Amino acid sequence: MLAAVLIDAWLGEARRFHPLVGFGQVASFVERRMNPLTSFLRTQEPRAGRVEPARRPEASLWAPAYAGATAWGVMVLVPCGIMVALRHALPLAWAWGLDVATLYFALGRRSLADHATPIAHALEANDLPTARAAVSRMVSRDTGALDAAQVAGAATESVLENGHDAVFGALFWFALLGAPGALLFRLANTLDAMWGYRTPRYLRFGWAAARADDVLGCVSARLTALTYAAVGRFDTAMRCWRVQAPTWKSPNAGPVMAAGAGALGVALGGPAPYHGRWEDRPPLGEGDRPGAASIRGALRLVDRGVVLWLALALAAGAAAHA
Template sequence: MPISAAAILVTKLAASVLADRLLGEARRFHPLVGFGHWAAAIEAVVRRHVGAQRAAGALAWALAVLPWVGLALWLRTVHPWAHWPVDIALLYFALGGRSLAEHAEAIAAPLEAGDLAQARSRVGWIVSRDTAALDATGVAAAGTESVLENGNDAVFGALFWFIVGGGAGALLFRLANTLDASWGYRTPRYLRFGWAAARIDDLLNLLPARLTALTYALLGRTRRALACWRSQAAAWDSPNAGPVMAAGAGALGVALGGPAIYHGRLEQRPPLGEGRAADAASIRAALGLVRHGVLLWLALAALVALVAVALPLLTGATGHA
């Protein structure tokens, strides 16, 4: 990697992470809200004229996502310096670190204060399971699982695809993840139509999820995290959420998984991690893994950039001597 490219990459990463930390997600006119309306319109048109089979869903996915990725690639070319604001803005848009922290604290604080009704209400904002009958441990477990999983979906996955493909890569990942959250359910409506959205999201998450799991393991109880990843992840329905949550739960020393109600149906989920029962502290500890993981990734990126700068200088000096 050229010296300038390495330094530029690290600078863009740091600027976008800082923007997310300071500004958070847009409170009004959020781009993903507009994208949701766009995707809903695409779905309606494709269902009406093409159908609801897998091929129709794949066409809808392409029509919903690819024009915006193409626009992002084009915007980077309109001026020699355009890649700076375009990439930083797109990665900032793709990141959801501060939003994740705000949602996590909105669950942990009332749970810690004994306000179970409020904690149930807030955890229902970020999980798809039914929360009305959850006890305090169930709320804490749901919140902890969500923070661990969304650490990949809202943070590390976006960072990975930015490193691979710049702002367009981060945008592709975020839009694909959004469509998976909208169309990827195994319900009668989306079982076939949402197949492509679910599989594409699985593919895009294949490497980021495992790097996220490794990050959690390195920052927590490493041996236990790796053991839980190895023994528990394969039993989970999602090929990517399994490693992330098993390693994360093991790193925290907390027991997650178990029965949960989705769309009125009880599901017996495999265990995740081992150790104490979840509580408000485990939600905050999971958020700590995400935050420290971001710092670790930035430090590694800076180290790579430093090596990219120093190596040619050292090689040149040796050759000159």
């Protein structure tokens, strides 16, 4: 774990030939081929100035759900099975190297800083257009109409949530199952980010990916929330977690972001624009309005949490070998 974290801090995200980028491309290909609604929705688009009559998909409404579950199994369980077999076949030193490489590619702590720090820089320079453009690469909401505080809030929320998805979740499953565990979590989390939308195309096809990510992240998300509380404002974080997390739709993002906002002493959440309209969202945390300082504070929160986890892991390893 220490070796992978240090390599991530040194090299950051691979710029070329990143395995997760290739995985995402394969996942897009698989979805286009296996989702029955993809071709159906394509036939409803206007062509050559005319609209073709609507046709129902031949398969039942639940066919996309079965196809999505099958696709998830192929994309996640098969690579994990190959990883298990490979680790057992390799000599110990090579297996150790495979573990380090797998966890390194699963981690994104340095990538979080690389994406979030330019937003803080732009806000500190009062360059709102640049800040909006930078935050659009981190969040799915519309950023063109956001003011400075809303840009900072979006970036802070993204750092807190991705602290779990790209850092602590991978570390937890690595500690539990080694490289196959880290691979399982990261691939499942990637498919949720690609297929887990509540749109006509993905509502049923992505159901299995969304539920699998919820299950795999259940324990690690709450450990992440506890970590944020432990390295930040503990009482405020625990109170926000208890009161605000149940109001969020996501069972894992709610505890992580509520505890993180409370640990920072910043007020997040609230209305945000998605797909051309503003959506009301419950509040997160309490205290100051978000700004460049809250973005940097969220990054420090993640870093302190990583140090805490590594210290506990090293202590456990030393105790096991004593």
